[in-house]
Amino acid sequence: MAGQQHTVRVTINGEDYEGPVEARLLLSDFIRHEAGLTGTHVGCEHGVCGACTVLVDGAPVRSCLMFAVQADGASLETVEALADGRTLHPLQEAFRREHGLQCGYCTPGILMTLKPFLEANPAPSDAEIRKALSGNLCRCTGYQQIVAAVRRAAAMLRGEDP
């Protein structure tokens, strides 16, 4: 029946969330409005911009193209998982140092795209970095600094300090 409530249980950044949802509730809205984690941004709501990217069982996906009810039982990671208290994650630190963000609207989706990318490919070429970022639109920083930030983050994660 339309309007019917479904129970969703998910783990977000290691914490359990449970709640009744309508089937049509997008995962992005569940994360922001039900779980209160507003770091995940919503840009286009049709899969084009990548701002809403989160990890579902480790894989980056568009949270605006999934229903919350479909995530039942899954483990999610959002941008809030990155920093350790006041200590930034190397990805965040690299973006700060290289001016890889300006308004920051696209940044959470970019960081959540890059986290598994750099784990799988610790020393990417610039071409690989650009390809990995192709599904994330930034309308204000400019991609040069973002690519530089990814290079720096990769080096930091490899234990080098560029």
Added chain:
Amino acid sequence: MKPPPFAYECPRDVAEAVALLAAHGGDARPLAGGQSLVPLLNFRLARPAVLVDLNRIEALARIRVGDGALRIGAMARQAAVEADADVARGWPILPAAIGHIAHPQIRNRGTVGGSLAHNDPAAELPAVMLALDAEMIAQGPQGQRTIAAREFFAGTMETALRPDELLTEIRVPALPEGTGWGFQEAARRQGDFALVAVAVVLKPDGARVVVTGTGDGPAHMEAAEAVVAERGTDADACEAAGDAAAAASEPADDPHAPAWYRQKLVTALTRRACREAVIRMGR
């Protein structure tokens, strides 16, 4: 920008899913990766009363090789097929083409069956499945049937599937020893749908040249296939095949590209894909 209300069903096996589709007549839609359907819902261009979510039917997500053929479950993620070692060994045109579909985040959810059932007129997988002479297995209330790729793709976003039928598996025949292949695509940006894409498969016993992006979906370029069959597989034959394919294409002007540009792409990309295939035949 929020989807309209719908009732949500989450069957655990194919029989239950087919029964749900039958019970709701034309009011129910299967939900695969959601990478095409959810945008349509968010725009309210689609308003199904019921969504039948296929994501928890594990049997539909398998990728395996049996009797020499590749058998891809309809719910196999595009990213899983792209990364599969058996696929890379036996059907390398598939990962090459899938790399052109959207972006990694979308391929992590998007399925092979969803792309074929959706049949966007510039999508990569329908063109490749046509070039590979794949067969689609459909399951409906009356039972199972096998649909050849040539019959399956029936025009813009149209397929031979009936509303109460589920695409369950795609069977791709083994490629004989000495088969060469080429895949070429031009798009405005990395990950966009193709302006034009061309898939060429040269088998010892026949050529397949499929072009998409120029009309209402993937089409065999029979004149180009005949040219290669008659003149043999060399660079000259590829030149002529490109001309033959362009002569058979009638693209229209649209906001993405003028017709003349697409026509030139058909010539150039057919030649390139054909030359790639010739080189790979020699290996």
